[in-house]
Amino acid sequence: MIAVDIDAGRSIRTVTLDRPDARNALTVEGLEALKSAIEDDEETVIYLTGAGPAFCAGADLSAVGDLDGDRERAAEFARLGQRVARAIEDSPAVVVAGIDGPARGGGLEFALACDVRVGTPDSTYGEPGVTFGLFGAWGGTVRLPRVVGEGDALELALSGRTVDADEALRMGLISRIEDDPRAVAEEIAGNADDALTALKRRIRDDRERATQERLEATAFGELVENHADDIDAVLE
Template sequence: MIQTAVDDDLRTVTMDRPQRRNALTPDGLDALETALAEATEPVVYLTGAGGAFSAGADLDVVADLDADEAEAFARHGQRVARALADYDGAVVAGVDGPARGGGVELALACDIRLATPRATFAETGVSLGLFGAWGGTARLPRVVGEGEAMDVALSGRTVDADAALRMGLVSRIVDDPRSVADTIADNDAATLRTIKRLLRADGDRETRERREAAAFAERIADFDPDDRNR
């Protein structure tokens, strides 16, 4: 259900259940969480198999949950999304084909979201009396703004790659998202981790600037001007 492959400084994590558009069961969430816990590479590339990113939660599983089980399943998905967001390195989502519900939420937890021209996004649960509960109600407005988030979440409409780029849901439309992840992995690993930590840090401007200056001083200790010629 989850496949991993390591190529130097890049770990590819693939949601591999194409017959269900990579929908995730509790076992699938466990496997994804394990794949992230085992990762040590500076860049993780998250993608889906078979022409889809992920349909999110497997609705056949959701339909059989009682209230307590549903809350536990939501907490489980939130924990996995948090593992993506808090990973000590860059996490790149490569969305090729549909991302739905929890699939959108997992992408939102990544640091960079890349779409192919075939990518589409939708929070379709609203038509079924459901909504994304893997952290999406917090992350979506932070990424695209409250107005766009309300539109996407309340309408359940499908957003194509061009519209996703305009609203800031993705940062680029590319034919080969993996190649972008490869390029990011070519950068200095410690600096990647430092930049992510600073960009995600809380605090007022003065505090953030002080942290930035201190982190820059730490990186200077390892700086080699000859690296510019490589």
């Protein structure tokens, strides 16, 4: 259901959603396995992708059906997905989503939690929940407007429509379109580990500006100290 491959030389952990026959839709067990695969990481970069012709269709609707209309069980299912998204967002590693084919519902929400989203020309994106009376509840209502802005977030979520890679790029839903998204993960992994960690921590910080600026200056000072020789080499 979740496959993990470690490239120790490049310090990249590839986490693959591995249910291609179900477009990599996630059950409770799949969510728990994904959370463990993210949290067990010791590499600099996590590359999150899907097996087969889809990135992820989101929640397995049979798992939703098994909730039997129970409000509290449904809320707990949502909270589990939210914990997975937070694990992705809060990971000390840089998490790169490599999206090929459909990213729908919860699949899109997990991509939104990643630090970098790279789609292939064949990737497509949507929050179709509204078309059958639901909506993405794995943090999508928080992250979607933060990533694309309120206007595009409302239109995409309220219509339930699908957008292609070009429109997703225009919206800011993805950062780049590449035939091989993994190449972006490898590019990022080639940078200094401590600089990547510091950058992610600072850019992700949502505290008040004064605190962010203080911590930013501290992190910059630490990096200048750690990389004094590298700086001198650039200046020569």
